[in-house]
C-alpha cells in the first residue's frame with residue numbers, strides 16, 4: 480500500500496479540482512483512485528492536478544492531469560490556475576513554469592490574486608486535433624446533431640488547445656440547450672478519435688462571449704478554461720470578436736468570468752481566479768482520504 484500524500488480541494492470558477500502533491504515520488508495517481516475520489520460527495524472533482532517533480536530543466540513541476548473518469552488530459556486551464564495559487568502560497572513565488580503532456584506552460588499570479596496562464600498555441604490541423612476525417616478549414620466543419628433538415632447544433636469550429644475542442648456557435652443563452660443530452664453524443668462522435676470537449680458559445684459583443692461546456696471524461700462541469708480559450712480563438716478566427724475577450728462561463732457560480740487574449744505571437748493567455756477550499760491527505764493508489772482537522776473535519 481502506497482503512503483499518503485497531501486492534497487487541496489480547490490476550484491476554478493466552480494470547476495472542481497483536487498491539487499495532489501506527488502513531489503518526491505515515482506508513482507502516479509491511479510485511475511482507480513481517481514474514480515473512487517470522484518464517487519465520494521466530499522471529494523467529487525472534475526480534474527486532479529497531480530504535481531510531480533520536474534522532468535526537464537527550467538520547469539518547476541510536471542503536472543499530470545486526470546479526469547474524474549480516470550482518463551488523462553493534456554490541458555486544464557482552471558486546474559492550472561489552482562496549481563499556481565497552491566504553489567504561490569507555499570513558496571511566496573509569483574511565476575511558474577510547468578510541463579504537461581502537451582508541452583511547457585508559463586503562469587503568473589498577479590497582485591489582485593488573479594492568475595494568468597499562457598495556454599500555448601492553438602492547433603488547427605485536422606490530423607493534430609485530431610479528427611478522423613480530413614478538413615482543410617477547421618474553423619467550420621461539417622458535423623451536426625438533431626433533425627437532418629433542422630439541426631439543433633451544427634458546423635463547429637474545431638481545434639486543439641493541447642486537448643481537443645469543438646465549439647458550436649449559438650444565438651441564444653447556452654444554458655437553454657440540452658447539453659446533457661447532446662454532449663455525450665458529440666464527445667464520442669466518430670469524428671473525434673480521441674473524443675472532444677464540446678462547447679456552446681454565444682457572442683454577446685465584439686469583446687465578450689458566453690460559454691458552457693460538456694467536458695471529455697468529466698461531463699457537464701461548471702467551467703472549462705481550455706474551452707473558453709478555444710471559444711475565444713474561434714471567435715477571433717471567424718471575425719465574430721476581437722482577439723481579447725471577456726468570457727462569461729454561463730454554468731459557473733454567479734456566471735464567473737475569464738479574460739482570454741490570443742496574442743499576436745499566437746499564444747493564448749487566460750486570466751481568472753482560483754479558490755482554495757480545504758486540505759487533506761489521500762492514498763494515490765486507492766483514493767482513500769482524510770480531511771485535515773484544521774480545515775473542518777466535522778464534515779466527515
Ligand SMILES: N[C@@H](CCC[C@H](N)C(=O)O)C(=O)O
Nearest residue numbers: 552555556557642703704705
Ligand atoms: N476543465 C479543464 C479541461 C479538462 C480536461 C478535459 N476534460 C479533457 O479531457 O480534455 C479546463 O479548465 O481546461
